[in-house]
Each structure stands twice: as structure tokens, then as C-alpha cells.
Amino acid sequence: MKILKICLAIVVLVLAFYFRTPLLASLRPFVFWGIIVFSLGLIAVEIPVLKDNSITRQSLISFLILTVTAFSMSATVAREVKFNSTKNAVLSQEAKKLEHLGQHFIIGYRDFDEIKTLVSKRAIGGIFITARNIKHKTKEDIKKEIKSLQAIRASQGLLPLWIATDQEGGIVSRLSPPLTQLPPLSTFVEGKGKIEVNKKVVVEYARIHGQELSELGVNLNFAPVVDLNKGVINPKDKYSKIYQRAISADKNVVAKVGLWYCQTLEIYRVNCTIKHFPGLGGVYADTHLQHADLNTSVQDLTREDWVPFREVMSNSGGFTMLGHVKLTGVDRDTPVSFSKQVVTGIIRNSWQYDGILITDDFSMEPVYGSGDGLEGATVKAMNAGVDLILIAYDTDLYYSAMNALLNAEVGGKLDREMLSKSQKRLDSGLQGLRG
Structure with missing residues (x-):
């Protein structure tokens, strides 16, 4: 199960970097919300694992997943904010x-x-x-x-x-x-x-x-x-x-x-x-x-x-x-x-x-x-x-x-x-x- 979550976190990370490329133009709204939803879902699942404060292999993997996912979501939102700021600057x-x-x-x-x-x-x-x-x-x-x-x-x-x-x-x-x-x-x-x-x-x-x-x-x-x-x-x-x-x-x-x-x-x-x-x-x-x-x-x-x-x-x-x-x-x-x-x-x-x-x-x-x-x-x-x-x-x-x-x-x-x-x-x- 952890391997699947790690793979999903990596996919989300890749999409965060590429969702604004022309190749994804027709799918961009779906990719954006997909990144947000999957990121929030992974964060919600992994946070409880870290609550017992013990350092185990499981908790380290969860911390890695949380870090990658949080970064991906932040990068996605930041790029979207930047695009909308540029758009508004032009239209104004x-x-x-x-x-x-x-x-x-x-x-x-x-x-x-x-x-x-x-x-x-x-x-x-x-x-x-x-x-x-x-x-x-x-x-x-x-x-x-x-x-x-x-x-x-x-x-x-x-x-x-x-x-x-x-x-x-x-x-x-x-x-x-x-x-x-x-x-x-x-x-x-x-x-x-x-x-x-x-x-x-x-x-x-x-x-x-x-x-x-x-x-x-x-x-x-x-x-x-x-x-x-x-x-x-x-x-x-x-x-x-x-x-x-x-x-x-x-x-x-x-x-x-x-x-x-x-x-x-x-x-x-x-x-x-x-x-x-x-x-x-x-x-x-x-x-x-x-x-x-x-x-x-x-x-x-x-x-x-x-x-x-x-x-x-x-x-x-x-x-x-x-x-x-x-x-x-x-x-x-x-x-x-x-x-x-x-x-x-x-x-x-x-x-x-x-x-x-x-x-x-x-x-x-x-x-x-x-x-x-x-x-x-x-x-x-x-x-x-x-x-x-x-x-x-x-x-x-x-x-x-x-x-x-x-x-x-x-x-x-x-x-x-x-x-x-x-x-x-x-x-x-x-x-x-x-x-």
C-alpha cells in the first residue's frame, strides 16, 4: 500500500511541474483539481501515522509522502496564482x-x-x-x-x-x-x-x-x-x-x-x-x-x-x-x-x-x-x-x-x-x- 502511495505522490509531483505545459492544455482544469484532490487525500491519510511521535520506517515513509505531496500542491497553486496574476495584468x-x-x-x-x-x-x-x-x-x-x-x-x-x-x-x-x-x-x-x-x-x-x-x-x-x-x-x-x-x-x-x-x-x-x-x-x-x-x-x-x-x-x-x-x-x-x-x-x-x-x-x-x-x-x-x-x-x-x-x-x-x-x-x- 505504501508503494502505491509513493507512486501516486511522484505522479502528482510530475503533474505539478507539467500541468501548465501546452501538451496538457485541453486537460488542464481536470489536472489542476486532480492534483489538489489527490494531494489533500494523501495528506489526510498520512498525517495520523505521524501522530504517535515514534520514529519508524512507516513514519519516515509517511513523512516523505507528506513532504512531496505538500510541495506538489504548493507548487501547483503557486503556478496557478502566477498565471492568473499575469492574465489580470494583461486584461487591466x-x-x-x-x-x-x-x-x-x-x-x-x-x-x-x-x-x-x-x-x-x-x-x-x-x-x-x-x-x-x-x-x-x-x-x-x-x-x-x-x-x-x-x-x-x-x-x-x-x-x-x-x-x-x-x-x-x-x-x-x-x-x-x-x-x-x-x-x-x-x-x-x-x-x-x-x-x-x-x-x-x-x-x-x-x-x-x-x-x-x-x-x-x-x-x-x-x-x-x-x-x-x-x-x-x-x-x-x-x-x-x-x-x-x-x-x-x-x-x-x-x-x-x-x-x-x-x-x-x-x-x-x-x-x-x-x-x-x-x-x-x-x-x-x-x-x-x-x-x-x-x-x-x-x-x-x-x-x-x-x-x-x-x-x-x-x-x-x-x-x-x-x-x-x-x-x-x-x-x-x-x-x-x-x-x-x-x-x-x-x-x-x-x-x-x-x-x-x-x-x-x-x-x-x-x-x-x-x-x-x-x-x-x-x-x-x-x-x-x-x-x-x-x-x-x-x-x-x-x-x-x-x-x-x-x-x-x-x-x-x-x-x-x-x-x-x-x-x-x-x-x-x-x-x-x-x-
Whole structure:
């Protein structure tokens, strides 16, 4: 019985350290109360053993269990208090301050009332809608919710929110159903001879996405994937699965299909998002859960992987999503999504690109578990020339990230010129949605 209690105390201790990590975002309330209830239960059971004041093996074990359990419960409560303090600090800021920095965040959610509060306080620039947000809802229900948020923005005299989703087709079709479930784009282009022959099919595919998303009120789609298919298959890859999502192994095919897709979406005033720069086709690790390096030289990437990115970036108004892999030939220490050497040095300065850059989800391990941590990565991304930070999976992370920007601005650690340029890019993009 004592062994079972010791094991339970260790489990509670581990959960106390990890319950605020993104991996437990969907279970966090249950884990929190589970830790409290089990801790109190263990304490109640073990205290009587110590009452006889005799030092025995049993009493020493009980003392150890009590110590570990009390520490776990205290650490859990302290972390929860810290989170709520940070949340309140953000929400109590003046609307102008929140609006100024909040425009750089697109946030996923589990609680619509929470996201409505953030919109009301001008604290975010957009929302991310995924499968969990549309369960048991009709198209009309989804449309109504989006309209209610945009109505708040309009009443504030602000430009519209970015309403984003992940509707690639194939295995990543977050709004299907109720939207049409389409196969991956690769179905229509691989091994079909001259790609121009299939242009009508690709355009029709994009038309379905563009029209259906526009009718809902979605104005930003995280598609297409323009990573090259290099046939890399990792049996432990739970989420990335680029080999199933990539359009083709041929850079020219991907460039043409990606551009046709983006230009078609624009007809419906839906922005596309090409992803995941600098190209994840040759990356073995799943960057949702692991740190990863891309050791390909800049010269080779320029000849191959970056061809589709450059083509779409030069000929459409689409966004570019920055992945969390480290481009070791340029910056061995920092993932691309917040690397100044890559974002400022290559994309902004060398390529002279002035379009909108958005990060992949900052809930992912290479960011959250980096040496900079979520807060440091957020500040670095803004100073590097990134426009939008995506926090899709774990809404709670927004408050720490936003608080980091607020503190950095007060401390003079945010590049004002970068922020000013970013605001102009975002304003221009949103004005385009109004026609």
C-alpha cells in the first residue's frame, strides 16, 4: 500500500511541474483539481501515522509522502496564482496599449466567451478556428459567431479581425465537415505530365476553398503547404506528416500550383498562407513535439526548396508561415520563427520582402521549450520583423506572451521601427479585405 502511495505522490509531483505545459492544455482544469484532490487525500491519510511521535520506517515513509505531496500542491497553486496574476495584468491594461501590441496575435480558443472578451478589449488581432470550435455547429452557427466578433471590431472603429483556419485538404481539413472534404492537392498533380493541363482542376479546388471559407467569414487560410515532398517518413511523426501534405517533389510544380491556389483564394478575399518556411520536406523530426535542425545549405535551399516560396511571395498577397526548425547554416541557436538572422537578414533585407510573416504555433516545443522560452521568443520575433504570432493550441500562453511584449515596450526592448513597419503591413492587408 505504501508503494502505491509513493507512486501516486511522484505522479502528482510530475503533474505539478507539467500541468501548465501546452501538451496538457485541453486537460488542464481536470489536472489542476486532480492534483489538489489527490494531494489533500494523501495528506489526510498520512498525517495520523505521524501522530504517535515514534520514529519508524512507516513514519519516515509517511513523512516523505507528506513532504512531496505538500510541495506538489504548493507548487501547483503557486503556478496557478502566477498565471492568473499575469492574465489580470494583461486584461487591466489600457485599450490603446492592448490594441497596439495585440494586433500582432492570432489566438486559438476553447471558450468563445474568453475570446469575445479579448476582442472587446482590443487585445488580439485575430482568431484561429479549428475542429474543436465547430463541433455540433452548422455553417450558420459558425458564421453567426464570426459576425458577432467582427461587429465588436466595427463598433470600436477598428479594421476587421483576421479569421484564420487550417483548411489544406487531405488530412488537415479542420472545418470539414461542415465544409467540403477535399483530398490533398497532390492527388491532382503528381505523375500527371505537364502541370498546365491540370490548372483548371487546381483552380476549381481553390475556388471551393475560397468560396466556402469566404461565406463563413474566414479571411485567412493556412494553406497551401509548399514544402517539397522529399519522401521523409518518421514513424513517430504524430502531427507534421509533410510527406502526406506536400503538393509534389518538383519545385516548379509546387510553385505553379501554390500560386494558382493563392491567386484563386484572393478572388474571394481570403488570404492564403504558404508554409512552412524554410521548408520542412527534408526534416525528420516532428516540430510540434521536438527540436529540429535543417542542415541543408542556403545555396541548395535557394536552388530547390525556396523556389515555391519566392514565386508565391513575389506574385500574390499571401502570408508566409515561419516554421520552428533551426536553419543551421544561418543561425544554429534559434528557430527560424524568431531568428533575426533569418527573418531580417534573409527575408526582409536580402529578398526585400515586405509581405506579412506569421509564425507557426508558438505552443510548439521548439518555442516553448527553447532557451528563450515563450516570452523571449515573442520579443525576438517582433524585433526580427515578424508580423503575427500564432498561438493556436494553448490560449493561456497568450497572456504570458502579451505580458512579455508589454514589459519589453516599457523597458525599451522593442524595436519601434520594426513595429511601425509591421503595423503598416497589417493595416494594408486588412484594408484589402474591405476591397
